[in-house]
Amino acid sequence: MDYATERFAENGYHPTSVAEIVSGLGVGKGVFYWYFDSKDELFLEILKQSQRDLRRHQHAAIAETDDPVERIALGIRATLEWSSAHADLNRLVQFAATEERFLPALRRGQEVAAGDAQRHVIEGIASGRLRDLDPAYIAHGIIGITAQLARVFLHEQDQPWEAVADAAVSMVLEGILVDS
Amino acid sequence: MDYATERFAENGYHPTSVAEIVSGLGVGKGVFYWYFDSKDELFLEILKQSQRDLRRHQHAAIAETDDPVERIALGIRATLEWSSAHADLNRLVQFAATEERFLPALRRGQEVAAGDAQRHVIEGIASGRLRDLDPAYIAHGIIGITAQLARVFLHEQDQPWEAVADAAVSMVLEGILVDS
DNA sequence: CGCCAACTTGACCGCTCGGTCAAGCCTGTT
DNA sequence: AACAGGCTTGACCGAGCGGTCAAGTTGGCG
Numbered sequence: 001m002d003y004a005t006e007r008f009a010e011n012g013y014h015p016t017s018v019a020e021i022v023s024g025l026g027v028g029k030g031v032f033y034w035y036f037d038s039k040d041e042l043f044l045e046i047l048k049q050s051q052r053d054l055r056r057h058q059h060a061a062i063a064e065t066d067d068p069v070e071r072i073a074l075g076i077r078a079t080l081e082w083s084s085a086h087a088d089l090n091r092l093v094q095f096a097a098t099e100e101r102f103l104p105a106l107r108r109g110q111e112v113a114a115g116d117a118q119r120h121v122i123e124g125i126a127s128g129r130l131r132d133l134d135p136a137y138i139a140h141g142i143i144g145i146t147a148q149l150a151r152v153f154l155h156e157q158d159q160p161w162e163a164v165a166d167a168a169v170s171m172v173l174e175g176i177l178v179d180s
Numbered sequence: 181m182d183y184a185t186e187r188f189a190e191n192g193y194h195p196t197s198v199a200e201i202v203s204g205l206g207v208g209k210g211v212f213y214w215y216f217d218s219k220d221e222l223f224l225e226i227l228k229q230s231q232r233d234l235r236r237h238q239h240a241a242i243a244e245t246d247d248p249v250e251r252i253a254l255g256i257r258a259t260l261e262w263s264s265a266h267a268d269l270n271r272l273v274q275f276a277a278t279e280e281r282f283l284p285a286l287r288r289g290q291e292v293a294a295g296d297a298q299r300h301v302i303e304g305i306a307s308g309r310l311r312d313l314d315p316a317y318i319a320h321g322i323i324g325i326t327a328q329l330a331r332v333f334l335h336e337q338d339q340p341w342e343a344v345a346d347a348a349v350s351m352v353l354e355g356i357l358v359d360s
Numbered sequence: 361c362g363c364c365a366a367c368t369t370g371a372c373c374g375c376t377c378g379g380t381c382a383a384g385c386c387t388g389t390t
Numbered sequence: 391a392a393c394a395g396g397c398t399t400g401a402c403c404g405a406g407c408g409g410t411c412a413a414g415t416t417g418g419c420g
Contacts, residue, residue, distance in 0.1 A: 012279040014194035018378060028399040030381080039378065069357070091278055097331075098275035099192040107336070114332075121356075130356050137329065137347040138356050144328020145321050151277075152294075152320045156287070167317040175355030176301075176310050176318055177249070198408060208369040210411080219408065 005046050009088030013043060013095050044105055047096055050089040051109035057082045058116065068123040069130070069173070075117065076146050076172065077165040083150040084161040090150065114139040142172050185226050189268030193223060193275050224285050227276055230269040231289035237262045238296065248303040249310070249353070255297065256326050256352065257345040263330040264341035270330065294319045322352050 003025055007016045018039050022029050036042045061078035062071040083090060096102035117139040124130035130138075149168050153159045183205055187196045198219050202209050216222045241258030242251040263270060276282035297319040304310035310318075329348050333339045 010280075014377095015279070017376075019376085029379080030400075031398055033379070034397065094274055095278035098271055098278065099195070100190070110332075124356075129358060131354070131358055133350065133356065134347065137333070137344075138351065140328055140332045141325050141348070141351045141356075144325045146324075147328065148320055148324020149317065152290075153317070164317075167314065167321070170313065171318065171321045171355065172351075173355050173357045174311070175351065175353050176304075176313065176321075177353045178309060178311055194407095197406075199406085209409085210370075211368055213409065214367065 001042070001046050001049070004042055005088050005092065008043070008046075008095075009091040013092075040101065043092075043096075044102065046089075046092065047102070047105055047109070050086065050092070051112070054079065054082050054086075055112065055116070068120040068127065071120045072117065072124070072142065073169045073173070075120070076142065076168050077162075079146050080150055080154065080161045080165045080168065083146075084154045084164075087155045090155060110143070114143060117142055145172055181222065181226050181229070184222055185268050185272065188223070188226075188275075189271040193272075220281065223272070223276075224282065226269075226272065227282070227285055227289070230266065230272070231292070234259065234262050234266075235292065235296070248300040248307065251300045252297065252304070252322065253349045253353070255300070256322065256348050257342075259326050260330055260334065260341045260345045260348065263326075264334045264344075267335045270335060290323070294323060297322055325352055 004016075004021050007021060007024065018029060018032055022032050032042075036045070058075050058078045061081075062074045065071060065074065093106065096106045114136070118135045121130060121135040121138045125132055125135065146168050149164050153164045154161060184196075184201050187201060187204065198209060198212055202212050212222075216225070238255050238258045241261075242254045245251060245254065273286065276286045294316070298315045301310060301315040301318045305312055305315065326348055329344050333344045334341060
């Protein structure tokens with residue numbers, strides 16, 4: 001799965017053949033179909049595993065505080081840290097969004113992530129620390145800023161994730177306007 | 181190109197064959213290769229055309245004001261309006277990001293968009309109306325929020341673009357914190 | 361009308377794909 | 391030693407791909 005991830009990320013899903021994967025590993029094709037039903041199933045397995053892994057990373061990072069605003073900030077930081085270490089998986093997620101049959105799995109993962117964020121947003125609104133906007137919009141807005149900054153500044157420009165995280169947190173919390 | 185766009189968006193680029201495109205149009209395969217050098221070239225042409233079209237739409241929308249902050253808001257609104265009318269092109273852009281040979285064209289378009297936004301951000305900072313953050317981060321942050329909200333709320337949940345635009349503008353300008 | 365060039369056709373080509381399977385290997389059990 | 395079953399091999403298959411091209415067809419011009 002690690003090797004396939006690397007090939008898919010570098011070459012694209014369709015251009016990477018099963019033959020290429022198994023020969024790169026030095027095994028026969030039969031062994032692939034012993035462990036996976038199909039190429040698609042392999043891809044879905046990689047996708048699910050990466051979603052689980054990111055989520056575990058986020059959970060670990062936010063455990064150190066109970067404050068919802070801080071949890072949001074720590075969640076953003078953890079996401080960018082993980083993302084900077086897993087550029088290849090980012091690429092796969094983007095591809096998955098372009099083919100109907102991978103969308104359900106993708107959306108499930110994204111809804112889980114949004115749900116996680118949303119819980120802290122709701123808590124923050126209830127305690128009067130966050131503006132009373134629709135929590136779902138806020139949650140996805142956070143995910144959007146984070147994903148885009150990761151794509152551009154981590155994966156295209158190789159900037160350190162800490163700097164990107166500072167910018168993301170600042171924009172999410174305070175917007176871009178001078179005193180509101 | 182319209183028909184190909186629709187097929188690529190619904191089926192994915194690789195699973196859609198040239199044979200399928202031409203037979204869907206009721207023409208021979210030769211006529212396709214008379215007008216395009218390859219399937220890839222067709223795709224790049226679609227991509228470029230859509231980037232030009234969105235940009236024209238944005239330019240038209242912001243022409244009515246000189247205020248940089250308002251221009252940013254109007255640009256976001258115009259983007260979401262256009263995006264809600266062109267769900268298929270959104271899908272193609274996402275796919276393009278997953279294959280090396282399409283990335284250069286994609287990045288060129290994205291840098292143009294970020295450059296457009298960045299000019300207004302710089303002007304806003306200079307006039308003291310925007311916080312003094314890195315304009316490049318802000319520009320991509322804006323693009324990120326906008327693209328993500330478009331994906332989730334326009335294309336997955338079919339919400340009206342005006343509501344999504346209100347949320348995006350509000351988050352971009354003021355963040356999520358209660359008075360900062 | 362004849363002719364040329366722009367355009368159109370679809371059978372065809374070489375190739376690679378995802379997936380199958382008969383055959384064989386390796387290891388633990390009896 | 392015999393065997394059984396988990397595991398591995400790679401030649402092979404039918405299908406479908408992107409792209410080619412010889413053979414038309416069409417419409418405008420002299």
